[in-house]
Amino acid sequence: MQRRRLGNTELEFTTIGLGTWAIGGGDWKYGWGPQDPSEAIDGLLAGLDFGINWIDTAPVYGDGASEKLVGKALRQAAREDVLVATKCSRKMLPDGSVTGILDAESVKAECEQSLKRLGVEVIDLYQMHWPEPDSQIEEGWAAMIDLKQEGKVREIGVSNFNVPQMERLEAMHPISSLQPPYNMLQREVEDTLFSYCSAQKMGIIGYSPLAKGLLSGAMTCARAAALDPSDHRSRDPKFATPELEANLQLVDRLQLFAKNHSHSVAELAIAWTLRKLEVTSAIVGVRNRAQIEGTHAAADWQLTQEEIAQIEQILSTLDQV
Ligand SMILES: NC(=O)c1ccc[n+]([C@@H]2O[C@H](COP(=O)([O-])OP(=O)(O)OC[C@H]3O[C@@H](n4cnc5c(N)ncnc54)[C@H](OP(=O)(O)O)[C@@H]3O)[C@@H](O)[C@H]2O)c1
Structure with a gap:
C-alpha cells in the first residue's frame, strides 16, 4: 500500500488510516448508535492485514471507549509497526455533551489516560482536536510541546484549525500536521489551508472522506430515516430532506463512473x-x-488528470439546496 511522509516528520503514513470515531458507539451527543465491539476490533485487524499502518482515535469518542478498542486491537495485532494518532481538548460532560478544555494540567492528564487506554509507551501523533477555547490554544500547545520533549508523544499536530490559529502556534513550535474535514461535499480546505500547509511543510490528514457514510453507496433515504436516535447523523441536515436527496442523486452519478472503472463509489x-x-x-x-x-483498495487507486476532470464535471451537477 502506498505511503506518504507526514509533512516534515520521519513518519510514513499509508494513504488510508483507520478512523475510530463511530466505534465509540452511542450514548453521547456525537455518538454513532449501537456498535458491536468485537466487530470493531475485527474491522481494525482486517485493515492492518490489508497493509494500513496507522489508526486515528480520540478520548472523546465514546469517553475512552474507542481508545480502549484501539488498545485491544493493537495487542491482538501484536505488531510494532502500527502508528497511533490520538487527540486532546474535547471532554465529555455527564449529560453526554462535549466541551473544549486546553489548560496545561488537563492536556497532560488526558495524555496519560490515552497512553494507558491505548497500552502504548508513546503516541506517534498527538493532535489538538479543536481550537476551543480559542483563548487557550497557546497554553494547550505549550503543554503538548512539553509532552514531546518528555518523549510521551513523537509529533504534535492540530485539527479543525484555521490559518491565523495555526500561525499563532507555529510561532511557538512547528506543527507537524493538520486534520481537517475533506470530502467531495466539503472541500473548502482546498482554497485556504492546502497552500498554507504546503508552505509550512505540514502533513494533511483528511477526515470524513465518505462524508460520514453519505458517499459510501450504502446510504439511502429509508436508511437515513431509520438511523438510531443515538446516531448523531439522525440530527444532521445533510442526512435529511432536501439535502439528503440532492446528495444521494450525486452519489448515483458517481456510482456509474466508479462502476465503469471497476471500483465502488x-x-x-x-x-x-x-x-x-x-x-x-x-x-x-x-x-x-x-x-x-x-x-x-482506494489507497492505491491513482486517478488520471482526465478522470479527475470527468469527476469534477459530475461534482458540478450537485443541486444546491
Ligand atoms: N478531527 C476531527 O474533528 C474529526 C471529525 C470527524 C472524523 N474524524 C476522524 O476521521 C475518521 C473518519 O471520518 P468519519 O468516521 O466521520 O466518516 P467517513 O470515513 O466519512 O465515513 C465512515 C462511515 O461510513 C460508513 N462506511 C464506511 N465504509 C463503508 C463501506 N465500505 N460500505 C458502506 N458504508 C461504509 C460507516 O457508517 P455506517 O455503517 O454507520 O453508515 C462508517 O462509520 C473518524 O473515524 C475519526 O477518526 C476526526
Whole structure:
C-alpha cells in the first residue's frame, strides 16, 4: 500500500488510516448508535492485514471507549509497526455533551489516560482536536510541546484549525500536521489551508472522506430515516430532506463512473481526496471487516488528470439546496 511522509516528520503514513470515531458507539451527543465491539476490533485487524499502518482515535469518542478498542486491537495485532494518532481538548460532560478544555494540567492528564487506554509507551501523533477555547490554544500547545520533549508523544499536530490559529502556534513550535474535514461535499480546505500547509511543510490528514457514510453507496433515504436516535447523523441536515436527496442523486452519478472503472463509489470518494499530493492520508471510518474490505483498495487507486476532470464535471451537477 502506498505511503506518504507526514509533512516534515520521519513518519510514513499509508494513504488510508483507520478512523475510530463511530466505534465509540452511542450514548453521547456525537455518538454513532449501537456498535458491536468485537466487530470493531475485527474491522481494525482486517485493515492492518490489508497493509494500513496507522489508526486515528480520540478520548472523546465514546469517553475512552474507542481508545480502549484501539488498545485491544493493537495487542491482538501484536505488531510494532502500527502508528497511533490520538487527540486532546474535547471532554465529555455527564449529560453526554462535549466541551473544549486546553489548560496545561488537563492536556497532560488526558495524555496519560490515552497512553494507558491505548497500552502504548508513546503516541506517534498527538493532535489538538479543536481550537476551543480559542483563548487557550497557546497554553494547550505549550503543554503538548512539553509532552514531546518528555518523549510521551513523537509529533504534535492540530485539527479543525484555521490559518491565523495555526500561525499563532507555529510561532511557538512547528506543527507537524493538520486534520481537517475533506470530502467531495466539503472541500473548502482546498482554497485556504492546502497552500498554507504546503508552505509550512505540514502533513494533511483528511477526515470524513465518505462524508460520514453519505458517499459510501450504502446510504439511502429509508436508511437515513431509520438511523438510531443515538446516531448523531439522525440530527444532521445533510442526512435529511432536501439535502439528503440532492446528495444521494450525486452519489448515483458517481456510482456509474466508479462502476465503469471497476471500483465502488466509496473507493472513488476516497481516491478523489488522495489525488491532491498535499494530502498525506485519508482517515476512513471503519465499524466492521466488510467496511474496510469495501474501501482499502482506494489507497492505491491513482486517478488520471482526465478522470479527475470527468469527476469534477459530475461534482458540478450537485443541486444546491
Ligand atoms: N478531527 C476531527 O474533528 C474529526 C471529525 C470527524 C472524523 N474524524 C476522524 O476521521 C475518521 C473518519 O471520518 P468519519 O468516521 O466521520 O466518516 P467517513 O470515513 O466519512 O465515513 C465512515 C462511515 O461510513 C460508513 N462506511 C464506511 N465504509 C463503508 C463501506 N465500505 N460500505 C458502506 N458504508 C461504509 C460507516 O457508517 P455506517 O455503517 O454507520 O453508515 C462508517 O462509520 C473518524 O473515524 C475519526 O477518526 C476526526
